[in-house]
Amino acid sequence: MKPFARHALVILFCSLMAVRAQETNQTRLLPQPSSSPLVTFRILFNTGAAYDPVGKEGVASLTAAMLADGGTQKLPYDEIIKRMYPWATSFDWQVDKEMSVLSGTTHIDNLAKYYGLVRDMILTPGFRDEDFQRLKTDAVNYLKVSLREGNDEELGKEELYNLIYKNHPYGHENMGSITALERITLDDVKEFYRSNYTRAKLVAGIAGGFSADFPRQIQNDFAVLPTGKKVAEKFDEPELEPGMRIEIIQRDTRSTAASMGFPVDVTRADKDYAALKLVESYFGQHRSSTSHLYQRLRELRGLNYGDYAYIEYFPRGMFQFQPDPNLARQQEIFQIWIRPVPPEQAVFAFRAALYEYDKLVSDGLTEESFQSTREFLTKFVDVLVETQSAALGYALDSRFYGIPQYAKYLKSELAKLTVEKVNEAIKHHLKSNKMRVVMVTRDPESLKDGITNGKPSPITYNSPKPEAILAEDKIIEAYSIPTKPEWVSIVPVENVFK
């Protein structure tokens, strides 16, 4: 049979299977056949850190780690590594609030052997104590050392979520909290596995040049998982007191990092998603010099390395240009990320961000900005789903939100927008008096004083600036920060993620 004919048959077969699985409550599959010689797996369970039992924060991540970085009943982990070595593959895990995904890609030459291994890793995990001790220590060190002491930006961004979602199922870092992790036992992991790794929560995504009967094999194999409860939990918007609350983390570091934000009631499923996505892109497109914030703070004033904004969770942003898929949530925040600035310019930079945010809310976008950003996003969305793995991940997310194929969906929603609709969406969703701010700095008292004393925080430059900038600086240096001393707390870094 000619390759294209074979490919067409696989597509047809997979479509029929996906429909049938929905109807019969079998293992849900999301097959995306193609002619690629690579085969990508994204085995998704609709569970995550928001499902951590109280006092066991971290068990969702530890469970996923035990599956992907631990042995099976048949094979210890070192043996799995040994077998995967000639194929240069791995099996990775990612846990967010409502999604846990186990993923990997193999060359089709090795598909049968690779699949055999990863199937056993998910379905018959070994749960050995030596793996558990290693992975638990890794989790604690990730929070204690890598986040607290090695990356001020990620520290600030993650703590911002903890601040906003305090007393909410989202209110702890996905890896857990240090004291809870130290208490978690192997039995806790086994229990989490039993109750959350069920067919009701499973969607098995697979993409690439697999054969037509391969999805059936997956469906049969994964039938051994318990059926589980169908009902997904509903997570509400966090209840926050009005007023800007600021947490300053004290850490011995060269510069001052800042992240700020508040909840927004918009996800990809919402009618205003495309409008806010467009605003995000205009105001703070990730790692792009086209971002408005970037232009005003970095390009014109040289305050730092970059400044961006988000309407969806985007971890590890300093290491990558595009967000990872499978971070879908029922609740999201609007966030501004100010990359580290010299401590003496921290208050000015903070005021500049607030000034630009307020201007966005009051003035909205111009017709020209709207048109150019829409054109950008309409094309850029193809970049987001460029790889097979990303396309599969986005397809799983679209399924979560109940929307069509992401690129097609976003393009069609963008086409319907007008600048008026976008500016209405800004007023409706981005006007908030519940801003939360996290800053990381070495001298928190001075920073707190600078934020709350109401005095101007002028900036000096090492080169001449245009009159318009200097005039704007005069406004920014005295810009009102709507907070009070009692709303500003200082937290030693060793108390974060505790």
Next chain:
Amino acid sequence: MPKPIANFSSGFWLHCKNVADDVRSLWLIASRGGDQDYLHRISKIQPFSTLQGLNKTFGAGIFILTEAARSCAAEQTKVSAMRFWPLICSVLLMQSGFAQTNTGSKFFPYPWTIDTLSNGLSVVTVPTEHKNLVALYFIVRTGSRNEVEKGKSGFAHFFEHMMFRGSDHFTAEQREAVMKKAGAENNAYTADDRTVFHALFSAKDLDKIMEIEADRFEYLKYSEADYKTEALAVLGEYNKNSADPAERLFEALRDRAFSTHTYKHTTMGFIQDIKDMPNQFEYSRRFYKRYYRPEYTTVLLVGDIRRDRALDLTKKYLEDWERGGYKPDVTAEPPQKQMNSASVDWPSPTLPYVVVAYHGPAFSERKKDKASLDFVVPIGFGENSELYQKLVLKEQKVDMLEPVFEDHVDPELFAVMARVKEDKDVNYVRDEIIKTFERFAKEPVTQEKLDETRSHIRYSTALTWTSANSIAGFLAPYVSLGGSPQAVDRLFALYQQVTPKDIEENARRYFVPENSTVVTLATKAKEKSK
């Protein structure tokens, strides 16, 4: 256009000028000369720009001969020139320069072409199945290695930033508007030996993007005020990196391991030089004139692109870009005579780190020394290594074990870094790493291990080719170091030839105490007592 001497069924024409008009006789000349090393050397330095110069003297045949001679040596058989006709068919000599094609029959599976304009600028085109998107890379063969003057460390990286500050015909704002209209992901990075400007965007916007990219390479323009503002952004980059202990560890390692070579500093540069950057406006202009030249640059296009379009646009916008002539005087690093060590105090609580490094060989697609030691990376220190299994999985004394042995123009370091869970184990871990290095000098790896590692290297490479952008990103270092995607095929052909004996011999040569440097990093004493 010179007179064609042959017309092949593939539709390509071979033109030769200033050379004998018979390919067979050219091959015989090469056979008689027998100086393959010389031929290798000339194509190793700056293959296509150099060949462009040679072309004027000897003609295109010289490159054909290089290919023929090497292929013949590899097959260890006497082969007539006729056997190289498929290869020769793939060689085009055009009026404006030099071109080569590859049909994708070797390790790198995509067909590619390379064309060299008369000013020395080379253009590599790799059409792939990825529709509607093009990855456009400008690869400039300058990096922190080229920072030869005292006080100018970090300048290549800084200059990468200045390339986004506008040009004669497009302000920075206009440039941003074009990129935005194209839906482009657009950025750049600087390494020791190269600076790479990359953009991924909608294929139909290629013409306009090529125009603005060409303008900044040929006609960069920025004010002193913008220059000084950008210097602050670079300091901001140093500041955000400085939160990571591993950055400081490698900064100290290079400073200790090198005495004279510019690899002594990291790409970011020494902090005192970064702080002085605002005062170096005039020098920045000099830096641009030296290195942002066609003979230092390759334009790489991957994705929904055909060679004729890539070449047309490159000629349209960059054919009049003037060749430079500057060559940096990079001082060779003298052989290390004794083991070096250093320790770094970290101001806040951290787990201790240790890094063990040996001076290693430079990148080569022809000599087996670097290729042999590349096998030591996964065998000695990868997840499947005995050391990883011991320190990370069984004893659980280490939570991070990372080998670093990148390809470089000049000899650089083979380093292995570990993050240790307890202070008391740092010396033990250091000794285990050293013992592992030394074992390669004493015991050959088994043929089985070598074969499965060959498979590992091939698959790990192939698994990265998931998009037009990832293919371009993969090719960029090889195009920079070896001149064309052919460097990939050559390197992987070398990997096929490496034997256990090669690994052992090279390990014996490089992994000796007097060639090593050890650096540790730990929380300073007063912090620990808190």
